[in-house]
Amino acid sequence: MKKYFTKKDYITGLVCSRSLWARYHAPEHLQTSSSMHYAAEAGITVGRLAKKLFAHGIDLEPLSFTENLAKSKEYKNARKTLFEAAFTYQSCYARADVLIPVEDKLWDIVEVKSASNLKDDFLHDLAFQKYCYEGAGLLIRKCFVLYINNEYVRKGTLDLEALLKKEDVTKKVMLKSENIAQKIARMQELITYDTVNDIAPRECMQPSACLAPVLCWGVLEKNNVFELARAGAKARRFYDEGVMRIQDIPDHFPLSAYQEIQMRATKQGREHLNVPELKTFMDPLTYPLYFLDFESFSTAIPLYDGTRPFQHIPFQFSLHIIPAPGAEAEHISFLAKDARDPREAFARALSQAVGTSGSIVVYNETYEKGRLKELKEAFPPYKPVIEPILSRIIDLEFPFRKFHYYHPSQQGRSSIKKVLPTLTKKSYDALAIAQGLDASNEFVRAVHHDTPKEEQETIFSQLEAYCALDTHAMIDLLFALQKKISAHE
Structure with missing residues (x-):
């Protein structure tokens, strides 16, 4: 069993007692996801950048557990600004992102976050750190959260003072600190229970939001x-x-x-089909048909001039074209392959590929339309080209979202990954990259990290396969619906 009770344990315990128990006894039942992994990586990136704002700070992050404890105590007495300083109190253990000495032997704690808004969890983080640090003998004056200013627009060299905003949350942390010793004691008692069934489940509204769904909800x-x-x-x-x-x-x-x-x-146990509504959806489709899909990435730290934190940067599109009824589909694609801003090249390639007439079929138009509107604002010369593209878009998700077609295997969802196997028996299962979030992060890894050339090429090939399947899937779905309609006429 773990020796120390950490702030991660505390935050988990506030959310769900069974999930806290699982951290100690059944970690294999805790929910994990690629989004959680990528969020943690973003936090590390922002945390390391934030250190540059604090001159002469001493970084204890690379040290081992025991070395960190010893050095934190040593530098505390020397009154140095510390990064990742570790202290224990009773069985609690905490490390602060930044610990700053101020007047009269007091200290300020700064928690660095890669989010653009203040969240309750951040306050509970600080409440736990403050409790642990004060128990270890430090006098805490104020607590701050340093987080992303999403209104910042990059112009040249990154301006960390403008990118990261510092908010005094001392009073809010004091409110979250009420009865914290009793809360921790109760959580530590729950950890000692022999089975999870001894702990009442949290009143979650949905299993999908649960940290340990099997333990709380069963299968x-x-x-x-x-x-x-x-x-x-x-x-x-x-x-x-x-x-x-x-x-x-x-x-x-x-x-x-x-x-x-x-x-x-x-x-x-059978499909629902609203033929009149499906025909109404199909009637406006005009050839040539263009089946279009975008991929984009977003980062907390803007990488290019004129961009903001978390702004979507389109880097890839796949376009399947059917020139006329009965014709074979043609395929055109664009994929940026270096670290330069891909947006203008993306807009140029797209404007040359989609022609001036014919329906442009997408799946979930909000996404593609959003990126196109951002492109026309960022690159005014392309506005006359992009605006007609916007007017030609037809959303293939619409008949599924509106339940004009529904099959029980969709399990209440209209995403292309649920609908495709329902109507065609095809799926994304065999792909190395099979989710949009994975595509985004793999692209960033390929072009913005020191990724070997051979590995880069593998990633590019996987990205091409993923995006191409999205657009070919739309062809399959559209023709499958047409076949269903014909069978009922």
């Missing part, structure tokens, strides 16, 4: 009530009343129109 089968589209608290009500599956929902229970379709299709 839920497909088409459980939490997969009911846009159900919210309604799903929890079903669950509490013992209704676990969508097919077990009473017929008289009031549901939305979409939920009614989903429930009926699930109970009957």
Whole structure:
């Protein structure tokens, strides 16, 4: 079992007692995701940059656990600004991002975050650190959060003073510190329990938000009530009343129109098809048909002039073109392959590829339209080209989002990764890169890190395969819907 109780334990315990127990006894049941991994990496990047704002600070991060404790105590007595200084109090252990000596033997704590807004978790982080540090004999004057200013626009060399804003949260941390010793003691007691069943589960609304879903919810089968589209608290009500599956929902229970379709299709075990609405969607489609998909990345630290933190930077598109009915699809793609700002080259290549007429089919138009609007603002010469492109876009997700077509295997969702295997039996399973977030981060790793040339080429090939499948999948879905319509006419 772990020796010390950390701020990660404390934050987890505030969210879910069973998840805290799992950190000590069953870590394999804790939920992990690529988004959590990438968020942690972003935090490390921002934390290292933030150190440049504090002159003559001593970095204790590279030291071992025991060396850090010893050096933190030594430099505390020498009154030095410290990065990642570690202190223990009773069985608690904390490391602050920045510890700054101020007047009269007092200290300030600065917590560095790669987010653009202040969150409750940050305050609880600081409350735990303050508790541990004060228990170890330090006198804490103030607590600060240093986080991303999302209004910052890069112009030349990165301006850290403008990029990172420092907020005094001392009073807020004091409020979060109320009864903290009792909370920690209770959490430490829960950790000693023999089984998770001795701990009452948290009243979560959704298993998808749970840190340890198997421990809290058990194994839920497909088409459980939490997969009911846009159900919210309604799903929890079903669950509490013992209704676990969508097919077990009473017929008289009031549901939305979409939920009614989903429930009926699930109970009957067959697809729902609204042929008139599907035909209405199909009628405006005009040849040549362009099937278009973008990939973009966003970073906390803006990499190019004229960009902001977390701004989406398009770096890749795939375009399948069907010139006329019955014609074979042609494929055009763009992928940036170096560290330069890819946006203008992206806009140029796209404007040359999509022609001046014909429908442009995307999946979830909000995303592609958002990137196009950003491009026309960033590069005014392309505005006359981009605006007509925007007017030609048709969203293929629309008939699925509106439940004009629905199959129980979609499990209440309309994403292309759920719909494609339903209608075509194809999937993304065989791809090395199979998620947009992974594509974004692999691109950044390829061109902005010291990635070997051979590995770069592998990543580029995987990105091409992923984006091309997105657009070919749209062709397959559109023709599958057309076939369904024809069969019902």
